[in-house]
Amino acid sequence: MTINNSRATDSTDTSANGSTPELSPSDIQGVIDRILAKDSAVEAKAPADKQQGRALALGDDEHSVHDGDQQDLEERRALRRVAGLSTELEDVTEVEYRQLRLERVVLAGLWSEGTAAGAENSLKELAALAETAGSEVLDGIIQRRLKPDPGTFLGSGKAQELKDIVTATGADTVIVDSELAPSQRRGLEDIVKVKVIDRTALILDIFAQHAKSREGKAQVELAQLEYLLPRLRGWGESMSRQAGGQVGSASAGMGSRGPGETKIELDRRKIRTRMAKLRREIAGMKPARETKRANRHRNSVPSVAIAGYTNAGKSSLLNRLTDAGVLVENALFATLDPTIRKAQTEEGIGYTLADTVGFVRSLPTQLVEAFRSTLEEVADADLILHVVDASHPDPEGQIAAVRTVLAEVDARKVPEIIVLNKADAADPFVLERLRQRESRHVVVSARTGEGIPELLQAISEGIPRPGVDLELLVPYERGDVVSRLHQEDAEILSLEHGESGTQLHVKVREGLAAELEQFVTNG
Numbered sequence: 001m002t003i004n005n006s007r008a009t010d011s012t013d014t015s016a017n018g019s020t021p022e023l024s025p026s027d028i029q030g031v032i033d034r035i036l037a038k039d040s041a042v043e044a045k046a047p048a049d050k051q052q053g054r055a056l057a058l059g060d061d062e063h064s065v066h067d068g069d070q071q072d073l074e075e076r077r078a079l080r081r082v083a084g085l086s087t088e089l090e091d092v093t094e095v096e097y098r099q100l101r102l103e104r105v106v107l108a109g110l111w112s113e114g115t116a117a118g119a120e121n122s123l124k125e126l127a128a129l130a131e132t133a134g135s136e137v138l139d140g141i142i143q144r145r146l147k148p149d150p151g152t153f154l155g156s157g158k159a160q161e162l163k164d165i166v167t168a169t170g171a172d173t174v175i176v177d178s179e180l181a182p183s184q185r186r187g188l189e190d191i192v193k194v195k196v197i198d199r200t201a202l203i204l205d206i207f208a209q210h211a212k213s214r215e216g217k218a219q220v221e222l223a224q225l226e227y228l229l230p231r232l233r234g235w236g237e238s239m240s241r242q243a244g245g246q247v248g249s250a251s252a253g254m255g256s257r258g259p260g261e262t263k264i265e266l267d268r269r270k271i272r273t274r275m276a277k278l279r280r281e282i283a284g285m286k287p288a289r290e291t292k293r294a295n296r297h298r299n300s301v302p303s304v305a306i307a308g309y310t311n312a313g314k315s316s317l318l319n320r321l322t323d324a325g326v327l328v329e330n331a332l333f334a335t336l337d338p339t340i341r342k343a344q345t346e347e348g349i350g351y352t353l354a355d356t357v358g359f360v361r362s363l364p365t366q367l368v369e370a371f372r373s374t375l376e377e378v379a380d381a382d383l384i385l386h387v388v389d390a391s392h393p394d395p396e397g398q399i400a401a402v403r404t405v406l407a408e409v410d411a412r413k414v415p416e417i418i419v420l421n422k423a424d425a426a427d428p429f430v431l432e433r434l435r436q437r438e439s440r441h442v443v444v445s446a447r448t449g450e451g452i453p454e455l456l457q458a459i460s461e462g463i464p465r466p467g468v469d470l471e472l473l474v475p476y477e478r479g480d481v482v483s484r485l486h487q488e489d490a491e492i493l494s495l496e497h498g499e500s501g502t503q504l505h506v507k508v509r510e511g512l513a514a515e516l517e518q519f520v521t522n523g
Helices: 025-045 048-058 072-076 116-132 156-169 182-192 199-210 214-231 263-298 314-322 365-370 372-379 395-408 428-437 452-462 479-485 510-515
Strands: 002-004 099-101 104-111 136-144 173-176 195-198 303-308 339-344 350-355 383-389 416-421 441-443 468-474 490-497 502-508
Touching: 104 116, 104 156, 116 136, 116 199, 136 156, 156 182, 173 182, 173 199, 182 195, 182 214, 195 199, 199 214, 199 365, 214 263, 214 365, 303 314, 303 372, 303 395, 314 339, 314 350, 314 383, 314 416, 314 452, 365 372, 383 395, 383 452, 395 428, 416 428, 416 452, 428 441, 441 452, 468 479, 468 510, 479 490, 479 502, 502 510
Parallel strands: 104 136, 104 173, 173 195, 303 350, 303 383, 383 416, 416 441
Antiparallel strands: 002 099, 339 350, 468 502, 490 502
16 A cells, blocks of 8 residues: 655746745636536546445435444545545645545456356346445456466456556456456466456455355455465475485585475464364354344244345345344445344234345355354244345346355245345346246335335244134233233233233244143133
């Protein structure tokens, strides 16, 4: 990270003795107009989608009253790149700008299957990932190729073209829209002469930035080390392999043992030791989560899991339904740690709502394994709210990607409701197409509140309800029993006060039915 400083002087505005003459009010206004015109020109040159994303990320209109104070955003946005600030001064009277330089990246992808629009959407998603990680996207290329080149991922001609783009734009990093083999990464770096990372490394970096809980940080670190282990590399004698004979030591003679453990082998051993420790820590955290889950099962509390593609609006929906105040940001993987809140149906049936980590196309397998304990909240749920960004160019692709991950964690048998979110920004024709495709769906807007009553009704109908039908006569001195029936695991169908006590027609769960056996009148 570097800070570029530049100063300029204007020799035409200096007097003979070298001093700068005093400017008139009209001259000062002219300078101000030039600065404002320059900033407007920079904004006009920015792509429309970048301007929209920046406005959504920085504006206050992305939040509703249900999102709470959003205090975590202050920390998240403590360091942010400001576009349009140039270090080249046109006039000596202008303020000296200093621009904080973050990574400037060029994107590269392959179009090996599907349509050209699909390949472009994938590259746009990679650009959004790069922006979320704090990079500045300068350019991108797509190559039509049946399969990646084994040496450099891209063909030799396209790799040389990528090098020219990197040189022309001044980029310091290339991000490839796929997972690279270690040899492909080295081969491409040898050509473009800058750092090369792949999609997996980028997602892992975002997870490392956004993880907050102790368990989440451990899970991300474990995934990063699993990714790093086969990709260790080094140069020079400190990384050389073991050698015997005269190569091992200049004066050791024949049959010497060699230099011993090399630096790269030492690093691998340290990584494996750290991974073993992290696995033990994560395993030690698992019983606490399982105990909480067992308590909910023992009390027969239905659970609803909110799952979906990253940035589809899961946290906004949770805030709208429960006023949870979870962080909301127009960024990919803004929230990673699961959040569980209590909720009730209109009939008073209690259930839990769990917001889970977002999914993405080609989600790294290391993350799926590391976050398996977190994703178990989805597999153990009674109902899944599958949130879909209906305003996305390829919502069907998002649905397919999420269902792929759900299948990996054995959650495909859980009943699912497709929640078509962001209806206020979606194309009506796309919404109708999705309605025809998905039989069980609800169209909502977490920002405006559109469709929320219909969603609550769908949740009420989808969760397991008390199934034991009882008619009870409860003496007046047992008011505690009537109070118990007003709690979340029972449903009162009718209630009348008679001469000998309170007559109730209720539906309860099996565990509570055994406790009420002495008051039953219909069995």
